[in-house]
Amino acid sequence: MTEKIVEVENLKLNIGRKKILDNTSLELQKGESVVIAGRNGSGKTTFLKCLANVIFPDQGSIKFSEEVPPEKIGYISDQLSLFENYTVKKGIDFHASVFHIEDFDYTLIKELKLDLNQKIKNLSAGERTLFHLSLILAQEPEILLIDEIIHVIDPYLREKFLEAVIDLMDRCQATVVMVNHTFSEIEKIPERVLVMEKGQFILDEKSETLGEKLKKVVSEAEISDEVPRIFQRELSYFREYFVYPFNEELRKKFPYDYKNTRLNEIIKAFVGGQYVKKGNQ
Amino acid sequence: MLKKEINDVLKQIVFFTAAVLLLPAFLIITTIISDQSYFSVFFPMFQFGLIFWAFFMGSSLFSLEHGQRGMEYLLSLPYSRLQLIGFKIVPRIIAVMIFFVAFWILYNAGGEDLAALSFISFTFTYFSLFLISLSLSASSQNFLVLFVSSLFSLIIYFELLSVVIFLVTRMKRIPYYRLNYRYFFTGELDPYLTGFILLAAIVLLLPLLVSFILSFKKFDIRPAKVYNKRYLKFFTPIFIFCFIISAFFASQGIHIGYKQYYLTLDLKLIESHPYSGIKIYEHNKVHKIKGDFDFSWPSLVDNEYVYQIAHNKTTRSYNKIIRLNTSDYTVEVLYKGLSERSIGWRLQKYDQTIAFVERKRKKDFHDIQLVLVDEASKEVTRIPLEYKLLEKSYFPISIWTNKTEGKRFWLISTEKNWKNQILRIWEDGRIEDIGESQKAPCYVNRMLISYTEEDVIISMEKEGRFEAIRKIPNSQGFKFGTGYWRANLNDLTFKEIFGWRRGPTHPIYAKLNLENFEIEEIGETKGHLHYFSPDEYYFIEIDHVASEVKVYEYKERKQNLLKTFSFNTTEKRNRFRPCIGGIVFREGKKVRAYAFPDLKEIKFKKL
Incomplete structure (x- = not known):
């Protein structure tokens, strides 16, 4: 309680x-x-x-x-x-x-x-x-x-x-x-x-649910725009997508390789996402 | 927390005390200042040091925390903002009081003569600056900014108080200068008025203090401008409110002025109410004369005419002569001079001509002229006097008149207690230097009475010149005279005139017999002589300790007590006024008149 x-x-x-x-x-x-x-x-x-x-x-x-x-x-x-x-x-x-x-x-x-x-x-x-x-x-x-x-x-x-x-x-x-x-x-x-x-x-x-709700997709190609994300970045040979909010329905519809990620990276993604938003405004 | 504040303030007290004690010692030891006692160097430094101390105690409320980056820690302590202020203010108020008491003791122990500021001025400045700097202490972290803003606010505060007083005097149609507001700072103002001005001053400080407390309730570590904005938000309405309250208090103390009374020879009572006209009381009648007249202190009385030197309300110069006729109750302006010139206090009259001395008000009272005004035609004749002795500084100038071989002349002289030049001015403008007198001379029974260091010289006219006919030893230094405010002294013949000198407790009087020229010492008398006529003499003794005034008549070489008036002699609303016709006595709102020679009360039904 x-x-x-x-x-x-x-x-x-x-x-x-x-x-x-x-x-x-x-x-x-x-x-x-x-x-x-x-x-x-x-x-x-x-x-x-x-x-x-x-x-x-x-x-x-x-x-x-x-x-x-x-x-x-x-x-x-x-x-x-x-x-x-x-x-x-x-x-x-x-x-x-x-x-x-x-x-x-x-x-x-x-x-x-x-x-x-x-x-x-x-x-x-x-x-x-x-x-x-x-x-x-x-x-x-x-x-x-x-x-x-x-x-x-x-x-x-x-x-x-x-x-x-x-x-x-x-x-x-x-x-x-x-x-x-x-x-x-x-x-x-x-x-x-x-x-x-x-x-x-x-x-x-909650920290425990946050790991369930946010997944990372690493891909060489671009993923569908319909996949919700808070942050994405293009590295040398691949792209990183931080998918949020994630659920199993999403995995069925868009079967990418959704990976768990650490809290540190989750926060970085959220903060990074806000910088991108600010840049686009 | 309180302990911490007490410790902090104690350290500051020790540092300040050491500084004010050691600095004078250093200046004396190093002979930067020499030939002066320690106290004479210390006290002025102490007084100015205290002004800074008041500022420092007020503005250093948070300086230690700011200085050691502890502000955030302080605000996170489990105290409300008001508690924090309380912890900080209490030891500082005590510290300010301790030094004030120390100042007060030292001021009374010989510091008064060394003080740069009077006690009242210092006290007012000291506490005002403390409260102002206290109320501004959270407005900036920069000590210099606080110092400048506190001093600036102090000046504004003093000016605002003047503005309040000025506005009230305007509203009540009282000339600002008549209030003598500056005497508030020297403690010479009427205690009743001082009390109300003090109240007005305290109320004017409230916006600063209340705004400080209200805005500090939400004080935080945000930039000072956030706090200052909140402070101003509170300050503006509170200031407007307090300004009105302050003006209200001031208006309670500042009154239109007390009514002044004068009893004429024909026993009419003139009531002058400054700036609102006069009333003349008779037995069962009263006559009102509208206008801006004041006959509270006549310069000359001649039968039914009462003459008053009146002032110009804008320029403050006494440049008008007004005349009241107590028979037909009319007032007339006989003469109006230029505003930059002022009329001397003595008026002399013969036939229909009023004579007086007029001079420039500023720059050594120079450009002196004898002015003759014809009462009927109001024609003015001016005779310039270019004698240096009459210039440089202001002294009353006596003036007498007479005729010799059909030609009118005037005698004039200053009334100094040392060298006075005596001049005779003839109708045709010719000026004759009669000589000098070591005391103020006088002219009576066609005799000029002048003085050398040791003697009284009696001179009379012979073949158009004044010649000494008697030299009377006057080693005791008596000064003889006939008094003022009466016209046509030449028409009166005096058997004797009185002279006086200072005694150990009372004045010592003597008589000069004008027939055998002998000086007869009366000895120490009770009170001062109030001249009336060649045969009647009244002495008035004011005893502030016993709260009474005694009136004596002098008859057959004795002082006989005529009447005792018991009242609070130091209260300015009470007034004891010897006049030409008797005595007017006002206690509070009650006014009574007593006529010479026996001081029998005269009843005025409408008074």
């Missing part, structure tokens, strides 16, 4: 004349892990900042369930925003006092061998990310919002980061919303994939 934890309704947000969010709506369930993808400027980060209370939408509403008081929302921004003149220790103390954290868990800090007297601004991007995560995890958040930061950290720290997130999901049944471009490292995390374009979600699928 699912439990609704956030309900976002008809968010609208403009910066100048540019629409950033355009009637964006979404519901998030307790414990689910969601990845939001989309091309640059599609509104992903803004949407996440709205959830984190860092940006107020011009219109629309964001309702959190009673289980989610403000101190149970964890947010790691793409800027890794912290009071960077603070030392690690002072940063921890401040965060603990604001979020009423009695026993701060230093495990991650120790694993990273961070000097507590070091200023936050002197930490490397990876250290700072993990430090920020350790602050957020100490809140035991009901919702964890992570903006595009995974790509800035090295593989070792990335693994540590993801382990910690997965552990949180297991331990606290936390809802995790990540904004990401690259899926190769996090393919196992998302249960739900959202693709955003022009401030609206153009794809909202």
Whole structure:
């Protein structure tokens, strides 16, 4: 049984004349892990900042369930925003006092061998990310919002980061919303994939069903125009077609070699498709 | 969170304190500034430093977060925007108050003489700048932009307050200058009016603060222009509303002016209501005279005629002479000079001619002329006076008149407490230099009374020239005179005139007997002398502590108490007014008149 934890309704947000969010709506369930993808400027980060209370939408509403008081929302921004003149220790103390954290868990800090007297601004991007995560995890958040930061950290720290997130999901049944471009490292995390374009979600699928609904056809010749696709590209000796939505009826009518594809490629296809659309407009 | 803010502000306090304490010490030690005490260098720096401190405390609300890229983190903390403002404002208000109290203590401990701004001006600027910069603190991340916009807004704010005051005075048809609004900043304005101007000023600040709070409720990390647009959306209607409220408060304080009263010799009471005409009360009658007249402070009274030097409302120069006839209740403009010229305070009259001195208002009050106006024909004769001693700065100029060998002359002299040149001007325009006097001279019983450093010199005319006939030692420095606002002094013969000098607590008076030329010291008197006639002398003592005014008559070498008036002497609405005919006393809305010599109350039924 699912439990609704956030309900976002008809968010609208403009910066100048540019629409950033355009009637964006979404519901998030307790414990689910969601990845939001989309091309640059599609509104992903803004949407996440709205959830984190860092940006107020011009219109629309964001309702959190009673289980989610403000101190149970964890947010790691793409800027890794912290009071960077603070030392690690002072940063921890401040965060603990604001979020009423009695026993701060230093495990991650120790694993990273961070000097507590070091200023936050002197930490490397990876250290700072993990430090920020350790602050957020100490809140035991009901919702964890992570903006595009995974790509800035090295593989070792990335693994540590993801382990910690997965552990949180297991331990606290936390809802995790990540904004990401690259899926190769996090393919196992998302249960739900959202693709955003022009401030609206153009794809909202469970990961498991997404693989069923999107297939890839690799062919030297062109395939029928009647086969629905979100993206196609011409490579040196062959063409790639990303067929969506796919069903068995389609296979019977157009018996091409429909292949399963990985999440990373699926997202790339959706994003690529939007670039092509934009080019054609 | 509050702890963090308190720590941040404490650090800023320490830094600021160190700067204002050490900078003067550095300047003195390095002899960049020499021969000055530490305090005399410190205090002016401290005062200007505090102006910057007020700005800094207001505008630095988010500067630390901006500076360390922590704004997004701050906004993601589990606090509402209003809570965030609260955490940030409280320690800053305390810090601003702490330094204000420090300033106040130092100001009273000798800083007053060193202060570049008066206490009221500083206080007003300090708190206004703090609140203005606070309300603009979220409008930009750039400190310089905030500094310039805060200062600019402060200037606009002061100007707006002037505009409100100006509009109210226009609506009430009161000349703006009569309000003396500038005295608001020196604390010399009527407390009642000051209170309402202060209210008007606070209301004018509200649009900035309310717009800040309302727009900050949805403050986020979007570009500042988004916030500023929202701010302006709130600001515009609130500003219009508050401007009206501010004008309302100002209008409550700014009134058309208090009615002024003057009791004439024939015991008629003139009520001057500035800019709305006059009324003349008699026992059971009242006469209204419409017009823009004010006879609240007559320059000359001659039988039924009361003369007033009136001002030009546009140019503010006192360039008109108006005359009220209390018998037929008419007012006439006898003379109207050029607007750039001003009439001196003393008028002299003989037969039908009014004489006075007129000069340019600006540039050292130069271009002095003796002006003679014939009351019947209104013909004007001007005699230029090119004597340097009368120029350079403004001093009242005394004027007397008489005839010798059938020829009319006028004596004029400045009323300085040091060198005064005495001139005699003849009808044909000839000017004769009579000499100098170390105190303001006077002319009485055809005698010119002038002064050297040590003596009183009595001169009389002999063969067309003034010659000293007596030299009376005056080591105590008494200054003798006959008083003003009466015409035809020459028709009166004085047996004696009074002189005075400053005493330790009260003035010390003396009499100069004009028959045997002896000075008789009266000693320390209660109050100041109010001249009336050659035989009657009244002393008026104002005691602000006891809230009373006592009137004494001087008779047989004694001061006898005639009447005590008890009222709040510092309240400007109350007015105690000695006039030629007696005393007019107003307390609140009640007006009473008491006639000389016994100060018996005169009842006016319609008053």
